Amino acid sequence: MPTMTLSHFEAAFLFALFVSVVMSITTKKSNKERLNYGVYCFVCFIVAVFGIGWAMKLGHG
Amino acid sequence: MAVSTTTQAEKAPPVPVASWIGPVAAAWLVPGAGHFLLKKTGRGMLLFASIVLMYLFGLFMRGTMFKPEAGPDYLTSLINYGGFVSNLASGAMYLLSTMFGYNQPDLPGPVHDYGTKFLVTAGLLNVLAMVDAYEIAIGKKD
Numbered sequence: 311m312p313t314m315t316l317s318h319f320e321a322a323f324l325f326a327l328f329v330s331v332v333m334s335i336t337t338k339k340s341n342k343e344r345l346n347y348g349v350y351c352f353v354c355f356i357v358a359v360f361g362i363g364w365a366m367k368l369g370h371g
Numbered sequence: 372m373a374v375s376t377t378t379q380a381e382k383a384p385p386v387p388v389a390s391w392i393g394p395v396a397a398a399w400l401v402p403g404a405g406h407f408l409l410k411k412t413g414r415g416m417l418l419f420a421s422i423v424l425m426y427l428f429g430l431f432m433r434g435t436m437f438k439p440e441a442g443p444d445y446l447t448s449l450i451n452y453g454g455f456v457s458n459l460a461s462g463a464m465y466l467l468s469t470m471f472g473y474n475q476p477d478l479p480g481p482v483h484d485y486g487t488k489f490l491v492t493a494g495l496l497n498v499l500a501m502v503d504a505y506e507i508a509i510g511k512k513d
Binding site for chain 1: 414417418421424425431433481482485488489492493496499502503513
């Protein structure tokens, strides 16, 4: 079986993408709402990745 | 007003199991299959692609499958059983993986850890897809 080694950012990016797609499909009723919510979720994930990443970096000095 | 709403809810006929059991079972077995059965092809394809890819990435990162076993403390047991149920929610992908002997030991390291989370999350996302298929099947959602 092939194996892969992803960086933290790559793994978090893929995680954010897949979860955003599924959550937007399953929680909203129109395609426009789904698109908006999917993009919103994805952006929130990425902002959280950078925000928490910087917080940990600054916290560790 | 509240009384009339309650009365309406009580009078609503129960949804026959036969109307939703097929799509929900299909959705469990193959992600997105419930939506395909309900003629929601586009959504079914997106669900299928997202959940299957997430599961495959989890496998390729050599994530660990949880086993239903008691741990030394309550929290560990909860994680083991919860993780097992989440893995099981992936349906045929989980069954095939275990059938073909996938048995990755729990190793330290961020890649394995991400793999384990991807495998568990794929199962949880499939639960969302099953609930969505159920709501479409009973007419609660378009």
